[in-house]
Amino acid sequence: MLSEKFKNNQIILASGSPRRQELFKELGIDFSINVKEIDEIYPSTLVEEEITNYLAKLKAKAFENELQEKDIVITSDTIVWHDNRPLEKPKNKGQAIEMLQELSGTSHKVITSVCIKTTKSQNVFFDVTTVFFKKLTFDEILFYVENYRPFDKAGGYGIQEWIGFIGVTRLEGSYFNVMGLPVHKLYEELMKL
Incomplete structure (x- = not known):
């Protein structure tokens, strides 16, 4: 369906994430990958989806002066929100262990924002x-982080x-969103273009 709709477009996925690329492939659209290096810095006053919306837009802005009329660029950003603060990517083994100890036995939100940008429009959703x-257990966390x-x-x-197989007991919302792309919403938004 989408492949027919966008057969004359150039779809650009601006993500180096193998999970996002894999999920995107399953939508059945031809696309290319083009990742721009940006500093993922946001105002410290932002919370929850304000952070991911801001960063998804920032990633799209990097393409601003080179988009052609038929181009559609798609950017995305994901954070874990726990105890009123964002948990981003761990910088090392110690940080990864700390984060998992913090998440252990509790619930947290995974928030993913997506920005769809063309020469004429920009749409951000999350x-x-x-x-x-x-x-x-500490042994489970250590085994996961080391392996x-x-x-x-x-x-x-x-x-x-x-860790997901043995540790996640319940989800409220989309599984694929936790992987880094709310595919159901992306599909809906692309169908509207």
Whole structure:
């Protein structure tokens, strides 16, 4: 459906995330990948989806002067929101362990924003999923961090990996949103273009 709708467009996914690329492929659209290096810095007054909306727009802005008429660029940003603060990507093993200890036995929100930008328009939307973790043992956390090295993942974990299989007890919202792309909403928004 989408492949027919966009057969004359150039869809650009501006994400280096293998999970987002994989999910995007499943939509059945031809696309290219073009990632611009930007400083992911946002005003400290922002909270929850304000952060991800801001960063998704910032990533799209990097394409501003080079978009052609038929181009559609799609950017995205994901954070874990826990205890009224964002948990971003851990910088090292110690940080990843700390984050998982913090998430253990509690629930948190995963917020993903997506920006769809063309030469004529820009649309930003977001999705929120609440994830519930069982109480994780230190050995489980250590095993996961040492074997899966989740340093490119917000909150220090990937739900589609071992820790998700053994640790996540319940979800409220989209599973794919936790992986980094609310595919159902992206589909709806693309169909509106």
